[in-house]
Amino acid sequence: METKDISRAIIERLPRYYRYLGELKDSGIERISSKELSKRMHVTASQIRQDLNHFGGFGQQGYGYNVKYLYEEIAKILGLHKQHNLILIGAGHLGQALANYVNFERRGFVLKGIFDIDTAIHGQKIRGIEIRPMEEIEAFMRDHAIDIAVLTIPKAEAVKIADELVSFGIKAIWNFAHVDLDVPEDTVVENVHLSESLMRLSYNLANSSVTD
Amino acid sequence: METKDISRAIIERLPRYYRYLGELKDSGIERISSKELSKRMHVTASQIRQDLNHFGGFGQQGYGYNVKYLYEEIAKILGLHKQHNLILIGAGHLGQALANYVNFERRGFVLKGIFDIDTAIHGQKIRGIEIRPMEEIEAFMRDHAIDIAVLTIPKAEAVKIADELVSFGIKAIWNFAHVDLDVPEDTVVENVHLSESLMRLSYNLANSSVTD
DNA sequence: TAGATTGTTAATCGATTAACAATC
């Protein structure tokens, strides 16, 4: 891959472009200009063109962008053209909710195994996928070419488990625990800190009726 | 409130400061310098001082910051000193997971009611909270001084429901639907787009082994 | 060809970092 020096800000926006392109595609729109997309997404046309040009010249002067083509190119940039094999660690309420979410599969994220510390639920199945004891993670990862681990366990255990996952060769962790994981540089961590999201909402709520 | 012109970047960091301060407090640490906190959080000491000073001079030269005091001040800034009354709309897997998450309550976010379109589950309870028909939202909001609505419904319905919530006078929406809501300026929307988070992970995974 | 719209450079704006005087 030759892409480099892509700022975090651009990466944050990429999935949103992808979502809008998908909607345009589904509604049968074949081409779109940065100006028109700008209007829909409430970002500047200039930013759209800048952002996309970091990855290549996907448009055509006088024409704009071909929706289907751009949609597929962004998919490739995001790595959605390849299948990812996931394991879920922690079959609590949130873990179950994620395991039941079938739409991830459509994007190539396939849940292969579920693991939990609670022996009482071992053998139970969620959407046909068995809940297994933690001891089996290492072998399971090897046998199923797992590259992503979804961590939906309390923060107290998350740090230790993350270390183990790293030692087992995990490539990426989708972390829902309220803790920052300390992993090697080449291990990807994407955090979903729901409580922090709710606090930001609370901040904005407290300051929304202010003259600004 | 006199706070204004606070950049989005700072607001993003605030809950993380709060989390670290909480952990320091719990481990019995009474004071901390920006330098020491910088080391723990992997941000610059300069940024910590800049960020905090947007809200006031919480520190003391030669001493640093008093952990408990700063923790409480940030809580106030985030609006966590006041109780917020929530309703949850959509009692699917994700909605149930959120309804079962008791820790939000500790921060003053109290779930008062749950609503769903599915008549079959009306009357059922999650953590003692009854699932009600959608038609009751308006009256319920009035009776229980609801200020935050949690939206865990499919995107097809989310836009319409959001419009209704706005017309009922909702102040803030915690939106888990994969769609951008178009609400008036004084209505707060905090999005949690899980699929976009997973795509960012995928992007970073695809580009992690690159020489950078 | 004329019109439209990109790709890209230059200008602006904002956020981060560095430095240091103020002060506990």
Added chain:
DNA sequence: TAGATTGTTAATCGATTAACAATC
């Protein structure tokens, strides 16, 4: 007092926006 560390100003860095030549 001397040492430490903040609060704050100035310098740097990076991201966004504007402008326009290139080109379909």
